[in-house]
Amino acid sequence: MKIAVFGATGRVGRHFTELALEQGHELKLLVRNKQEWMDRDELTVHVGDARNSSDIGTTLAGVEAVFSALGTDKTTTLTDFVTALVPSMEKLRIKRVVTIGTAGILQSRTQPKLYRFQSGESNRKLTFAAEQHAAVYETFRDSTLDWTIVCPTYLPDGPLTREYRTEEDMLPVDGKQISTADTAHCAFTVLTESHSLHKRLGVAY
Template sequence: MKLTVFGATGGIGQEIVRQALDSGHRVTAVVRDPVRLTVTGAGLEVVRADLTDPRSLRPAVAGRDAVLSGLGARGRKDAGVAARLTRVVLAAMEAESVRRLLVVSAAPVGPDAEGAALVDRAMRTVISGLLKGVYADLREMEAELGRSATDWTAVRPPRLQDKPLTGSYRTVVGGFPLGGRFVGRADVAHAMLAMTDDPGTVKQGVGVAY
């Protein structure tokens, strides 16, 4: 497939690029600073672009089979980034009639796991309070997806870890894995690539965790 990756220099973004290249896909990595992208490969095209201007992004998404985005806030001070930048990506995609989009959201944006223990619900409430602005941003991002014409999927991981790819994780469409508290960035990337051509995840939030 021909894929475009936004947020390609982030932890999940670089993993998406690396794993996609390893699987034989052609990848366009859209970045603000190419120096920060450490992944290389014969099927990789690196594009430096203004992420505030949909017109500048149109060539990077034109003719692609899917767009995957790791764009988002790195902390509370960046709240608002996810919705704002995703809005620009959506405008570029809709202008080029590209439909498939997968983005990274977060577990607290979606529903609790069915049958979740009280301690997990309490932990979720505390985390949501501490990062209120970040999760409000992600909820607005998901609302933008819902208003768009794209075939979107919002992937909702819990606390992220830097660990090697395992390929062993759980996903729940429209919900969240019971007892799931952690997941590695590499496995989130793996899940996103696996969902790219999965019609069952279209216009859905998908919880992913160990």
Template sequence: MRIAIFGATGHVGRELVAQALASGHEVSALARDPAALPPHERLTVVPGDVRDPEAVGRVVAGADGVLSALGTRSPRGGTVCADAMRRILPAMRSLGVRRLVVVGAYGSGPGRRGAYRVATSLVIPAIMRDKDRQEEVIRAEGDLWTIVRPAVITGGRYSGVYRTGPDLRLGLASRVSRADLADFMLRALGSEDCVRQAVAIAS
């Protein structure tokens, strides 16, 4: 499978790239600094910004599916996730690529989860607004999408043991490693089980 990855130089994105390559997939990834990703014979790195439609199109071209682990480490947030979807989804439509798996945020989008949403909105309001808008764009314009809403993401090792589901309830102490999150996203990309669903994940 050929996989297009956005947010490839972030913590989760690097796991996605590494696991996809280890599984024998071909990967195309967008990076502002291509040197940030180690070279590999099955990795094509496209230099550029996710707000550039031409660069986005080059990454998506020829892909069987798209993974996005975009986000920001700044609590002040921004609009990168929503802006990216406004470039990625048109590129997918024009190039005939239908499958999309995206990192969202637990508590974002429809069916917000009470106390969890309140807490995260107080701590990282701008990030949650961006994730909300990302979901709105995907639900309005996407085709075969899955939004993955993780618990707090840690740097723990891959375990392969985690819980997922559209009705999975998470608490403020819930955790999931970036390696397990990447594993689930790659599995979801090749499956139709979670199509047009927002799915929570936790260890």
């Protein structure tokens, strides 16, 4: 499969990229700065801005699916990116996209009409990042794309175990954390096996 990857230099994005290469997939990356590890035959690297429709379109050309691990970075980069990504994908008739979100945008178990970050289930004091991720979810929800948002909770670095729990639209009960490596594995599995379409997917140990 030929996959466009955004956010490949981040903690989850790098794990996803390595896993996809190990499994024989061909990747196109859009990055702000090219890094030495990207000099591989299986990678096509474009240097540009993820908020720029032209740079996104160049990266999407010829791919079958999209993965993004872009974060909020305390700015509107994430929502700017998705606002440009969705029409670009629709124009090119690329349907499948998997992104990394946050457990804060899953539904609350105690207050089902609210996101977790809006309810008493979350200890989050600052909500800007969660609000950005919620806006991304709502943009995908209203699109024609076959999207999945993988939503980890506390995200430390850690080994790849391939042993974790998932639940559609909610965080698995008593889920406290999941490693960056297992989060990437979950996203890769969801993308390549095409399940949990049009769902937020809570993931935790």
